[in-house]
Amino acid sequence: MIHKTSSELQHFVPVKPTKEPVEFVSLRTIDLGRYGEGPVARAELAEEIRLAMTTQGFFNLINHGLSEEEITRQVDIGHHVFSNTPREEKEKLQAPILEEGSYHGFKLRGHWRAGPAARDKVENFNVYRDMTLREQPSTLLPFQAEVQEFIDHTHKEILFKLLHLFALSLKLDDEQFFVKAHSYDKHDETWLRYMEYYDEFSDEEKKSTKGLWLGGHQDLTSLSLLFSQPMASLQVRDYDNNSEWKYVRHIPGAMIVNAGEVMLWWTGNYYKAAIHRVHEPPQDQKGHNRCSVFYFCLPNDDVVINTLLDQSPVLREAGVEMAHKPEDAPTSKEWCNGRIKITGQNAVWDKMNPDDRVMVEKVGKLEAMSPPEQTRRRRTKACAECRQQKLRCDAQINHPDRCSRCRRMDLTCVMSDAYKRTKRLSRVEMQREIQRLESRLSSNSPQGSAARSPEAPTNQAVPVDISPSPAQEPSPRVVQGTMPEYHELRESTPQGVSLDGLVVPPDTINTLFSLYFARCSPCLPILEVTSPEQSYEESPFLFWTIVYVASRQFEDDTLMPQLVTRVVDLAFKAISSWPSFRRAAIRTIQGLLLLSAWPVPVDTRGKDISQVFSCTALQLAIRNGFHISRNGQEFSRTVLEHAKDESVNCARLWAYCTIISQSINLGDGLPPLVYLDSFDYNRMNQNFWPSLDPRLKLHLKLHKVQTDAVREIAQSGFIGHCSADETKTLNTFIYLYDERLLALIDRPLNEHEKVAFDSVRLHIQVFRFFGNSESIEKPGFVRLFSFACDVLEDLDQLEAPHGFVVHGPLFNNWIITLAAFTILRLLRSELRQYLDYRRGERAYFMAIDLFRKMSVDHNDLQARGIVIMAQLWTSQNIFRQTDGTTDGLCLRIRSRLAAGVVFDCFWWWRAEFQGQPNPYADLTGEISGNRMSHGVLDMPGASSMFDQTLAAPLVEDRSINAGFTADMIPDWDWATSLEVPFDTCISDSLL
Numbered sequence: 001m002i003h004k005t006s007s008e009l010q011h012f013v014p015v016k017p018t019k020e021p022v023e024f025v026s027l028r029t030i031d032l033g034r035y036g037e038g039p040v041a042r043a044e045l046a047e048e049i050r051l052a053m054t055t056q057g058f059f060n061l062i063n064h065g066l067s068e069e070e071i072t073r074q075v076d077i078g079h080h081v082f083s084n085t086p087r088e089e090k091e092k093l094q095a096p097i098l099e100e101g102s103y104h105g106f107k108l109r110g111h112w113r114a115g116p117a118a119r120d121k122v123e124n125f126n127v128y129r130d131m132t133l134r135e136q137p138s139t140l141l142p143f144q145a146e147v148q149e150f151i152d153h154t155h156k157e158i159l160f161k162l163l164h165l166f167a168l169s170l171k172l173d174d175e176q177f178f179v180k181a182h183s184y185d186k187h188d189e190t191w192l193r194y195m196e197y198y199d200e201f202s203d204e205e206k207k208s209t210k211g212l213w214l215g216g217h218q219d220l221t222s223l224s225l226l227f228s229q230p231m232a233s234l235q236v237r238d239y240d241n242n243s244e245w246k247y248v249r250h251i252p253g254a255m256i257v258n259a260g261e262v263m264l265w266w267t268g269n270y271y272k273a274a275i276h277r278v279h280e281p282p283q284d285q286k287g288h289n290r291c292s293v294f295y296f297c298l299p300n301d302d303v304v305i306n307t308l309l310d311q312s313p314v315l316r317e318a319g320v321e322m323a324h325k326p327e328d329a330p331t332s333k334e335w336c337n338g339r340i341k342i343t344g345q346n347a348v349w350d351k352m353n354p355d356d357r358v359m360v361e362k363v364g365k366l367e368a369m370s371p372p373e374q375t376r377r378r379r380t381k382a383c384a385e386c387r388q389q390k391l392r393c394d395a396q397i398n399h400p401d402r403c404s405r406c407r408r409m410d411l412t413c414v415m416s417d418a419y420k421r422t423k424r425l426s427r428v429e430m431q432r433e434i435q436r437l438e439s440r441l442s443s444n445s446p447q448g449s450a451a452r453s454p455e456a457p458t459n460q461a462v463p464v465d466i467s468p469s470p471a472q473e474p475s476p477r478v479v480q481g482t483m484p485e486y487h488e489l490r491e492s493t494p495q496g497v498s499l500d501g502l503v504v505p506p507d508t509i510n511t512l513f514s515l516y517f518a519r520c521s522p523c524l525p526i527l528e529v530t531s532p533e534q535s536y537e538e539s540p541f542l543f544w545t546i547v548y549v550a551s552r553q554f555e556d557d558t559l560m561p562q563l564v565t566r567v568v569d570l571a572f573k574a575i576s577s578w579p580s581f582r583r584a585a586i587r588t589i590q591g592l593l594l595l596s597a598w599p600v601p602v603d604t605r606g607k608d609i610s611q612v613f614s615c616t617a618l619q620l621a622i623r624n625g626f627h628i629s630r631n632g633q634e635f636s637r638t639v640l641e642h643a644k645d646e647s648v649n650c651a652r653l654w655a656y657c658t659i660i661s662q663s664i665n666l667g668d669g670l671p672p673l674v675y676l677d678s679f680d681y682n683r684m685n686q687n688f689w690p691s692l693d694p695r696l697k698l699h700l701k702l703h704k705v706q707t708d709a710v711r712e713i714a715q716s717g718f719i720g721h722c723s724a725d726e727t728k729t730l731n732t733f734i735y736l737y738d739e740r741l742l743a744l745i746d747r748p749l750n751e752h753e754k755v756a757f758d759s760v761r762l763h764i765q766v767f768r769f770f771g772n773s774e775s776i777e778k779p780g781f782v783r784l785f786s787f788a789c790d791v792l793e794d795l796d797q798l799e800a801p802h803g804f805v806v807h808g809p810l811f812n813n814w815i816i817t818l819a820a821f822t823i824l825r826l827l828r829s830e831l832r833q834y835l836d837y838r839r840g841e842r843a844y845f846m847a848i849d850l851f852r853k854m855s856v857d858h859n860d861l862q863a864r865g866i867v868i869m870a871q872l873w874t875s876q877n878i879f880r881q882t883d884g885t886t887d888g889l890c891l892r893i894r895s896r897l898a899a900g901v902v903f904d905c906f907w908w909w910r911a912e913f914q915g916q917p918n919p920y921a922d923l924t925g926e927i928s929g930n931r932m933s934h935g936v937l938d939m940p941g942a943s944s945m946f947d948q949t950l951a952a953p954l955v956e957d958r959s960i961n962a963g964f965t966a967d968m969i970p971d972w973d974w975a976t977s978l979e980v981p982f983d984t985c986i987s988d989s990l991l
């Protein structure tokens with residue numbers, strides 16, 4: 001029972017419950033009244049909680065001890081504070097969100113982004129349980145005791161019970177573990193929040209927000225307790241029903257409980273930090289404010305958050321993984337302060353699902369939308385200048401030298417605890433800062449070439465990578481596990497950053513950087529998280545490459561085409577400067593790798609220069625000694641001070657150089673450029689190996705088996721001709737390499753790793769096509785078919801939640817095509833009878849659909865690939881032998897290694913759909929006639945199986961050589977919305 005103060009309060013009149021036929025989610029209900037009934041009741045409640053947390057991630061809480069009237073009273077207090085506190089006082093008592101990462105105080109309207117072009121319309125007032133820590137608004141003072149009592153009750157009587165039940169639900173060794181982690185007497189960021197949403201978006205803003213008042217997000221909390229209120233607006237994803245967004249029903253007097261990211265980490269993602277959002281209400285509730293009360297809970301400041309595997313048999317049985325390496329786990333304070341600072345600032349909206357508008361927030365390497373990556377704490381101080389500019393500072397504490405930025409700009413470098421950043425630069429100062437960046441570009445360019453101003457003629461030289469002189473070389477940053485702050489380019493800078501006449505506003509740059517690190521980077525984590533400013537300072541080339549890569553999937557699709565030639569120009573300039581200073585070389589290599597992995601769109605493979613960039617990156621890495629696990633001193637003309645610390649970073653970069661260049665070469669049917677053991681000066685066992693993250697280690701091991709297999713198979717002569725006896729040996733090789741791959745797996749693989757694993761398996765298995773029919777080994781081909789389907793199904797699975805293919809490197813192209821054509825070949829062969837036709841067909845069209853998603857230009861390789869794949873599926877001529885039978889096992893192009901499987905299909909396509917003469921026409925007969933192929937013709941009964949019925953599974957009665965039309969594949973509704981200019985594609989030379 002909360003003691004009411006006598007002070008008068010105006011009642012906030014909430015909306016009436018909606019009568020509209022909106023859909024509500026069905027949530028479990030926990031009756032906290034049963035908590036006192038004894039251990040059996042508690043065990044039952046705990047199990048209910050476990051079920052709720054592993055499904056919806058939300059539940060209703062009733063009988064929690066606070067009456068409806070007491071909750072209403074709090075809503076009234078909140079509304080009173082919002083309506084009656086003078087604006088100046090609110091401003092004065094704003095929470096130090098950006099400065100300290102604390103919510104204690106007011107959050108005024110507009111602090112968060114509510115859409116690409118709108119700020120929020122929500123006012124918050126947050127109270128910490130020690131209300132004396134900050135000055136409270138005059139409007140609250142009369143109610144302070146009452147609010148304190150409400151907080152205390154919520155914390156001690158509701159939260160503690162819930163935490164106890166949560167511990168029981170996980171069967172923690174220490175039942176009180178969560179309770180102790182939320183001690184009432186210690187400090188943490190837990191806050192009571194009053195929140196008032198104002199229904200005041202303009203029409204223009206509504207377009208940007210798509211009706212959302214608060215974008216989809218996860219809470220940063222351990223638990224969030226929301227006091228139910230009548231406006232239908234809170235929505236959660238209904239995981240029981242296609243993850244559709246559904247409203248949460250109002251239950252008078254109840255609370256709604258959900259877990260946040262801290263609980264997600266504690267449980268290794270076993271408990272969902274469910275995504276939720278606030279949507280404008282149905283029609284009959286529109287035009288009203290929404291005022292409500294919440295209690296957002298966080299562990300005490302010093303609690304280190306990590307997965308409780310050692311404490312919980314439930315988690316061990318569930319097979320979850322540790323969220324962080326023990327030494328890397330963040331404390332509650334570090335996490336909260338970092339996360340609160342950036343909340344709603346660098347939001348990236350889910351482009352795949354624009355209506356969902358799910359925000360991704362990043363604190364350094366900790367991404368709020370997915371189970372965490374590792375993080376390590378970094379506690380360095382910044383000098384006053386760097387703090388002012390919000391730049392990372394490499395000043396050494398108690399060291400007489402100036403930081404590298406102050407040295408460069410000839411500033412006084414002062415370290416002072418008392419220094420407080422002044423919030424915003426004046427417009428003039430900002431102007432100066434931008435000019436400084438631009439003039440740095442021109443003055444540092446070799447041969448004095450100037451950065452182009454917007455007016456400069458477009459054929460002038462463009463800025464190139466800046467190689468710091470040795471004296472200025474900044475000290476290295478630890479790549480793995482740092483928790484860098486996410487800096488922004490100052491929002492109000494009017495001009496933005498320019499490249500060769502193209503000006504990109506700071507806001508866009510920020511969004512693109514967030515997009516890159518949230519979406520692209522997880523697929524191929526070459527880069528450490530960095531801010532736009534830092535990145536630009538270190539290497540404009542790398543900066544622009546990041547901007548380009550992210551722009552591929554940016555909502556404004558006019559940006560990417562403007563960037564491509566500029567970025568390629570920059571790349572060539574960067575190469576021509578051939579940096580030999582380690583830091584500059586690192587940045588150039590990184591940029592080249594990005595451009596290799598996400599090459600600029602081209603319409604024919606011949607124009608793709610990713611090979612050039614990846615080989616160059618590789619060579620530049622070797623030249624700088626990155627392939628040696630020592631510090632690289634032997635490769636330098638100056639004394640390398642920091643190189644030792646960087647050896648892990650360089651080893652990682654070297655790993656990516658080999659993996660990327662290899663993937664690109666193999667995809668083009670060229671031999672691997674580098675065999676890891678050529679450089680294996682016992683490096684695998686040296687100090688860097690244990691520091692590499694497990695995913696990269698696995699990738700390297702897979703890569704080693706893959707290249708060994710390709711080398712051995714190619715060198716053993718199976719490529720040119722393969723007799724029946726040799727086929728047996730070939731199959732044995734394939735079998736042994738597959739065993740080697742399987743032996744690498746000593747732990748469950750995550751989704752990314754599984755795709756990599758299946759891809760390598762598929763790549764080795766396709767060499768079966770090089771065998772001879774005499775020794776046809778059916779089980780091997782059936783497995784091959786299954787791998788091909790697995791690869792496409794895995795990729796398709798990964799695509800929906802992560803956009804793995806859309807945002808991932810484009811060399812995934814190759815594996816998609818390889819899998820699709822493997823399926824096509826096998827389904828058009830005598831082996832068809834042993835295969836699951838429908839599965840193959842589904843997987844084949846998944847490949848087409850993945851290409852559709854990857855395509856960023858109507859005429860790029862993916863768009864063209866769609867047409868080719870769709871036409872070949874319906875072709876009656878493909879793999880047609882001279883005697884009229886169809887044999888997908890007959891491989892005519894053999895010197896392009898595994899890629900022959902793909903290129904051979906392209907030639908079938910060219911001959912049929914492009915009217916090109918078939919250069920292999922004679923060979924087709926010859927191969928079959930000479931039994932170099934699998935000689936299907938000679939198999940008893942085979943020829944009758946390979947007649948017309950096989951060739952056109954989906955469309956009957958179609959005339960051969962007809963142009964592709966969407967209704968050829970009527971089952972796939974995407975095809976009808978496909979905007980591929982078929983005429984141009986077909987008339988141009990392809991691939």
Ligand SMILES: O=C(O)CCC(=O)C(=O)O
Nearest residue numbers: 195214219226234276278
């Ligand atoms: O307003 C609500 O109902 C939810 C608010 C919320 O999700 C949040 O502040 O994190």
Ligand SMILES: [Fe+2]
Nearest residue numbers: 217218219276
């Ligand atoms: Fe929330």
